[in-house]
Amino acid sequence: MLKDKVIQYVLWGSAATSILIVALIFIFLGKEAFSFISEPGIEKLFSSRWVPVSFTLEQFGLYPLITGSFLVTILATIIMIPFGVTGALYISEFASNTEREFLKPFIEILAGIPSVVIGFFGLLVLSPIVKSLFGLNTGLTAITGALLLALMAIPTVISISEDAIQSVPSSYKEASLALGASPLQTSFRVVVPAALPGIIAAIMLGMGRVVGETMVVLMVTGNTAKLTLSPFDSVRTMTATIAAEMGEVAFGSSHYAALFWVGIVLMLITFGLNVLAQQLLKKYQMR
Template structure:
């Protein structure tokens, strides 16, 4: 074969490989779902989907076992709502400050700080939450244990904030300059412009930021497992130990028997998590696209 033909062949192969790599990211999403189904669906041979989703007791190793994940769903929900209540206002406010108000060098420093916060491994955050926040909450509210839903919410709020801040900050920065100039020209103060014009124009991006932050919280595992006390009962308040969907998988997989119903039930929880985060990310992506237009 002559060199030109050989080069053509080589390039053809490389370009196929590149296309294939694009295909792979789709394949992985499909594979993740398929393997969750493969291992998890067998649970529903002996268990109805409704009993699984809305059953009030999670006793996986009693005889007979009970696989109702309502306490876990409520545990995740409680911790997530608490974390959102803390991280959304603080996160959006910080995003506004960084995008609109902080001058050059401070801005760069703050952005680097946010990036570092995002980078801290969740097990380290969980560790710190466990040894500082836990005892503090125990003392403050005089409760028997400091490992509660509230502890989880506060800890997770710090893990959601980097996501919220950085995505909201992008959205705010992307607001066209003319909006600000027009508002200032009409005599508005910088704060009025920021609050009434810029924040409003960036709203779709901010919604996406909040959703992605919440997605991160729902999926967070290690920190939440270390600080929430892990009691798989239907929670009645923020100052009680709770157990989330993610923590249940992480804590119990080691003691389940492969192929058994407990094992399948943990994969079924994985399916629930996958679907939840898939929906959240899909909707957030729609908002992000809207904010770019």
């Protein structure tokens, strides 16, 4: 039937749009970044100073931005793992039904709080606490950002880890319990190891969220582009650099193109994390 064919093509076209958008993202990031290769030259990106606005010498070294993002992400990951994985384990293995019906929507609410509001809370409430707790000159540091980002990634980690824990066959658990293991032993020695690939994937997707988060780091990490790995220093992440500087830059300038390079690096990192996590999840589902 003609009508059926037409509808099928329209639906096909919609599905193809997703592919088109991904292609366009890569094309347009590349297009705007391209001019940097000939002038001032791509090797300028591989240096340790980011000084994009200067009367004497503009420098576009990405290293401090990459270490900034790296530092915040690693700290946030270390913080989110115990909370996220414990939360998922508790909700799926130990919580009563009533508890579960309260906990799950509540944690989903956290996922819905806009990042700018979390950043606002961090600026007003958390950063003074960090400042006085560690005796610093400023509360706007990598660790402040990491604490908030960990919080924002926790719902992702919990919901995906929980799926992984739920899909461990109940026969595993029953066998363990029948052999006389306690519920706790069963959880830690049987369920968690069996769900591990899924839990690792959950952590990686959480990391993807953290690397890509913009507003929180822009508001609470102090935005100093320097090469450091101390949690108590101010840092400038890749996302915050784009957000802060793109508004004031002249279209087509070296600085403008350099910011698109930052975007490309960011895109490649999150793309890699995502694909790896999906591979893990797929392997896991096949069992």
